[in-house]
Amino acid sequence: MEIDNGLALRIGLSLLAAVIAYILLVKSKNKSGERASNEPAVTVTARPGKDPAEEEFSDEPDEPVEDSDDEDPGAALEQLPRIKLDHEPVDGEEMCRRSQHFYDVMKKRRTVRTFSKRPVPREVVENIVRVGGTAPSGAHTEPWTYVVVSDPEIKAQIRDIVEREEEVNYDRRMGTTWVKDVTLLGTDHSKPYLDEAPYLIVAFEQTSGVRPDGKKKHHYYSRLSASISAGMLLAAVHYAGLVTVTSTPLNCYAALRDLLERPATEKAFLLLPIGYPSEDTTVPDLVRKPLEDIMVMT
Amino acid sequence: MEIDNGLALRIGLSLLAAVIAYILLVKSKNKSGERASNEPAVTVTARPGKDPAEEEFSDEPDEPVEDSDDEDPGAALEQLPRIKLDHEPVDGEEMCRRSQHFYDVMKKRRTVRTFSKRPVPREVVENIVRVGGTAPSGAHTEPWTYVVVSDPEIKAQIRDIVEREEEVNYDRRMGTTWVKDVTLLGTDHSKPYLDEAPYLIVAFEQTSGVRPDGKKKHHYYSRLSASISAGMLLAAVHYAGLVTVTSTPLNCYAALRDLLERPATEKAFLLLPIGYPSEDTTVPDLVRKPLEDIMVMT
Numbered sequence: 001m002e003i004d005n006g007l008a009l010r011i012g013l014s015l016l017a018a019v020i021a022y023i024l025l026v027k028s029k030n031k032s033g034e035r036a037s038n039e040p041a042v043t044v045t046a047r048p049g050k051d052p053a054e055e056e057f058s059d060e061p062d063e064p065v066e067d068s069d070d071e072d073p074g075a076a077l078e079q080l081p082r083i084k085l086d087h088e089p090v091d092g093e094e095m096c097r098r099s100q101h102f103y104d105v106m107k108k109r110r111t112v113r114t115f116s117k118r119p120v121p122r123e124v125v126e127n128i129v130r131v132g133g134t135a136p137s138g139a140h141t142e143p144w145t146y147v148v149v150s151d152p153e154i155k156a157q158i159r160d161i162v163e164r165e166e167e168v169n170y171d172r173r174m175g176t177t178w179v180k181d182v183t184l185l186g187t188d189h190s191k192p193y194l195d196e197a198p199y200l201i202v203a204f205e206q207t208s209g210v211r212p213d214g215k216k217k218h219h220y221y222s223r224l225s226a227s228i229s230a231g232m233l234l235a236a237v238h239y240a241g242l243v244t245v246t247s248t249p250l251n252c253y254a255a256l257r258d259l260l261e262r263p264a265t266e267k268a269f270l271l272l273p274i275g276y277p278s279e280d281t282t283v284p285d286l287v288r289k290p291l292e293d294i295m296v297m298t
Numbered sequence: 299m300e301i302d303n304g305l306a307l308r309i310g311l312s313l314l315a316a317v318i319a320y321i322l323l324v325k326s327k328n329k330s331g332e333r334a335s336n337e338p339a340v341t342v343t344a345r346p347g348k349d350p351a352e353e354e355f356s357d358e359p360d361e362p363v364e365d366s367d368d369e370d371p372g373a374a375l376e377q378l379p380r381i382k383l384d385h386e387p388v389d390g391e392e393m394c395r396r397s398q399h400f401y402d403v404m405k406k407r408r409t410v411r412t413f414s415k416r417p418v419p420r421e422v423v424e425n426i427v428r429v430g431g432t433a434p435s436g437a438h439t440e441p442w443t444y445v446v447v448s449d450p451e452i453k454a455q456i457r458d459i460v461e462r463e464e465e466v467n468y469d470r471r472m473g474t475t476w477v478k479d480v481t482l483l484g485t486d487h488s489k490p491y492l493d494e495a496p497y498l499i500v501a502f503e504q505t506s507g508v509r510p511d512g513k514k515k516h517h518y519y520s521r522l523s524a525s526i527s528a529g530m531l532l533a534a535v536h537y538a539g540l541v542t543v544t545s546t547p548l549n550c551y552a553a554l555r556d557l558l559e560r561p562a563t564e565k566a567f568l569l570l571p572i573g574y575p576s577e578d579t580t581v582p583d584l585v586r587k588p589l590e591d592i593m594v595m596t
Binding site: 077078080081082083084085086087088089090092094095096098099100102103106107108109110111112118119120121122123124126127128129130131132133134135136140142144145146147148149150151154221223224227228229230231232234235236239240241242243246248260269276277281282283284285286288289291294295296297298 | 375376378379380381382383384385386387388390392393394396397398400401404405406407408409410416417418419420421422424425426427428429430431432433434438440442443444445446447448449452519521522525526527528529530532533534537538539540541544546558567574575579580581582583584586587589592593594595596
């Protein structure tokens with residue numbers, strides 16, 4: 001009888017163990033959006049209040065969405081009065097010409113790390129940021145902030161933050177790739193361009209906003225929206241005749257956010273020095289994939 | 299004695315429960331890269347073999363990186379011969395003019411969901427994809443594939459996949475936002491533009507590649523690289539005089555990958571119908587944030 005009791009208890013507690021384990025497992029999965037990282041998107045569950053048909057991006061949400069007090073991001077757009085699209089159709093020939101011209105301009109873009117101190121009109125940088133602001137975004141949330149730094153002291157502080165972290169990265173790396181890369185890794189610690197480029201643009205993703213009623217407004221797909229905006233901004237940098245290096249200083253984001261006094265709802269994801277290239281600028285003689293390697297026609 | 303045994307068993311099994319739960323919790327967290335979703339990037343640890351100074355993107359890796367057999371993505375670039383940058387500096391005035399022109403063109407971009415069946419030269423679509431291929435990428439991995447669909451049958455299958463999922467999303471949503479959004483949500487199920495637009499471009503991120511030695515090559519920051527590429531491609535679509543809707547059909551990615559026969563290492567993240575707008579196209583009368591709301595000068 002005692003033994004049966006013990007057995008019953010053991011079975012009961014074993015089940016309890018399994019249940020607790022299962023609950024914690026599922027909870028953490030939901031919280032983490034793990035689904036996103038390796039599984040096909042088919043495992044994504046529809047998020048109440050969101051209309052995927054809207055101007056909406058489908059990278060992963062930064063946090064679980066509260067169904068209950070979540071508004072339909074599409075609703076606000078649908079409720080706006082509609083106007084005729086401002087668009088003048090061009091014929092196929094002109095379209096070929098335009099598309100060829102834009103490609104001819106863009107294909108000369110290269111990443112540059114050596115900058116001239118030659119000044120750049122502020123108006124140009126403003127137009128470049130304006131172009132970033134024309135990007136589509138999830139439910140028109142426009143979840144981006146571009147901090148443009150021209151103050152020499154702040155540029156020096158940014159360089160200090162980045163170079164200090166590079167040292168740490170470097171030290172950590174030495175253990176594992178010493179033999180293969182020691183000579184190469186030594187070469188790139190110093191980031192003089194962070195002082196020399198007339199402007200540094202730090203791109204921030206706004207992970208959430210504030211509703212008119214003061215409540216937190218979830219930004220759907222803010223990272224994808226902000227990244228697409230950055231892509232358009234990079235096109236504008238090159239179109240204007242300027243150069244940059246699309247850098248993402250590892251481990252520096254919190255420090256940059258603090259230095260630039262951005263709120264906790266914003267995450268830095270790119271650091272873009274902007275300016276003229278130095279006269280002696282060289283770049284690696286690399287080739288891009290041919291069209292047939294990046295495009296599949298069907 | 300029996301009772302003490304029972305007590306010991308209960309304590310033992312309770313501990314076991316906690317241990318199992320803890321292990322599963324931690325395991326799923328590590329697998330999921332949850333760190334990425336809410337914490338500041340400062341919690342990212344430097345990844346051996348990676349030189350953050352290289353043309354490198356810092357969104358989150360899709361999976362833990364194997365330090366041991368991981369190569370320095372910067373090394374390959376550093377080892378290339380260097381050439382003089384092909385760049386003709388323009389003066390400030392010309393730069394202002396160019397940046398203004400590009401902004402004047404880009405600011406007229408709008409998301410459009412009503413397409414004309416008017417044909418678009420294939421050459422234009424090729425130039426648009428070529429522009430996407432000029433984007434910078436982590437260690438020049440160029441981790442993108444653009445599948446261009448013009449075959450009416452495949453377009454119909456894509457429409458079917460998307461509309462079926464929309465129905466599911468719709469049904470799931472009804473329970474939670476019924477009162478607020480029922481009238482709005484009913485309006486957007488049908489996606490005729492997926493048949494009508496002459497081309498559908500499905501953008502895929504390549505989460506990994508293959509090295510010359512046949513080993514798996516990790517693509518650093520492939521999602522950010524591919525998103526920036528898509529931003530440049532969207533600029534090219536508009537520059538050519540075409541329109542699109544930057545759509546991300548929720549839950550359809552695996553089905554699209556299967557239909558388009560892309561490998562498991564590729565993840566669809568955007569579905570872009572490309573074409574002329576229909577003559578009667580209207581758009582919501584929305585305004586974009588003014589410059590002072592997206593740019594901070596310091």
